[in-house]
Amino acid sequence: MMRTASQSGEFDRIARYFAPLARSYPEAFGLKDDAAVIEPTLGTKLVVTTDTIVAGIHYVGDEAPELIAAKLLRVNLSDLAAMGATPRAYTLNVALPTEIDDCWLEAFTDGLADDQARFNVVLIGGDSVGTTGPVVLSLTGYGEVPASGAVLRSAAQPGDNVYVSGTIGDGALGLRVVKGHLPGLPERDAAALIARYQKPEPRLGLIRRLAQKSVLAAADISDGLVADLSHIADASGVAMLIRADAVPLSHAARYALNRDTELLATILSGGDDYEVAFCVPSDAEEIVQAIARESGVQVTAIGVVESGSGVRVLEAGGSEIEFQSMGFTHR
């Protein structure tokens, strides 16, 4: 629990900035006890996911603290979304250098408070310590799935269709815009890509609803579309054939790609999408689209599952794109 006081004042900080985030959860005991209690709703199991981000590596460091908080929480909610879970709570571990002042902490916890309300989750515990290095933030998300289980990566079958939610590549292109590596975009497109990079929208509800109607495999897209599809393919012992021209792009991404076709590699493998990819039997198309409408999320079929192994991506002309780490070649 929030209790280490290697720096004097750490207890005060916890009481002032973090305890209010736990106020609505009695069994967090005001972040003052040794642990919190969490009891899954009858008929559900708990799902646990966790991510760590480091200033200067996973984010630039000078972002608005509210945005850092929102992204940290949302990347975990995206993992829960891909498991078909309903988010409930989270714990937070922060290692902060002395440069981090109360002003930063106030903005950071304001960002958490906003997203707690938006996504109906609550802080139930954590730890706050000093560090001589950069800010290191770990957030652990807790969600609930039906007792029948979570949606896994390992359930894809040959003959399934492969779908993705939303649009792909915006996060990776947004990072390029932030870094100044993608100049000359119309202001509105640049802003749209940056917003997608800084504040991903976890696709909660979609996979949970789909799991009630169809057998499926799912993963969130955080490492890059091709990498995360490979994780599904590997876990399921299947191959995938993806059509690059079917991958849904935002207006801004389409504009950027038309200007520089080499950006296709960034779009397909750059990561930071926080969309979900999933595989369902090909006869489930109607169900998929009905549930997508119900969830308020666009979903797009981008390929098929085959027997074999590996993920192949075909260009419009039918030639295969070969990915080499972050780049790609035609073959």
Add this chain to the structure above:
Amino acid sequence: MMRTASQSGEFDRIARYFAPLARSYPEAFGLKDDAAVIEPTLGTKLVVTTDTIVAGIHYVGDEAPELIAAKLLRVNLSDLAAMGATPRAYTLNVALPTEIDDCWLEAFTDGLADDQARFNVVLIGGDSVGTTGPVVLSLTGYGEVPASGAVLRSAAQPGDNVYVSGTIGDGALGLRVVKGHLPGLPERDAAALIARYQKPEPRLGLIRRLAQKSVLAAADISDGLVADLSHIADASGVAMLIRADAVPLSHAARYALNRDTELLATILSGGDDYEVAFCVPSDAEEIVQAIARESGVQVTAIGVVESGSGVRVLEAGGSEIEFQSMGFTHR
């Protein structure tokens, strides 16, 4: 889940060093999915606790990695012990600078493997990332308590006796020995204190068994005996009167204190004990001692709960010791 790959090879490291720690837990999915599933045993609730440690702040940095691993796990188990919980699983977030090589990781995960077997817990998820700063390690422990609830700090009542498990002060004195600030102790005493600092023994079972027989408040002693008793007193809205000469000391601590009586402040407020403190009605003495024997742990009555607020510590002569942060004065 263990999935960030900001450095190439991070996936390999997870597969090689961390995934074996999760092998016995099917619903960790080999640390390859987006999340793990945890389902409390019927009739229990889950308890969650978490701690973060930073190299150079919470440990020196050049310790054997096995010892760092053991302590990180055990300090969380100590929190679970104080809640009356039975440990089940843990997640782990590591931020590692490039100096950390596979050799270090192998020793670190060996240390975890040893303690997993010893304490019957299992790794179910985590994250591994690079950092430009010192090693930052966060461990989140999951345990089970009966549906009737966890043992809290807030249940102490005037008239209760105050007990501690084991002996107090060894951890803080052990740190002094490690730092060379406590020279001239017999080798055996020095080694005993260092061992207590490096490898605390979580007092699992004691509070859980006591909770079945008596009303009690409990906390683990990590910040220092006086500080942690203050947490119980504050949470319960009571005062405590502690007799310094009743506080149980190891042979080594007694020897060190006899040589330098000023060490009493270190012993009573230095922290790193990872014993439990608890308060039970004064008529429960027999039950307490019977359960202590059953648990293989020595417990000692060190004072009483009174109405009021704050913790007062009396010397043998009856004068009060006043604590000023880490020091103390006679008044």
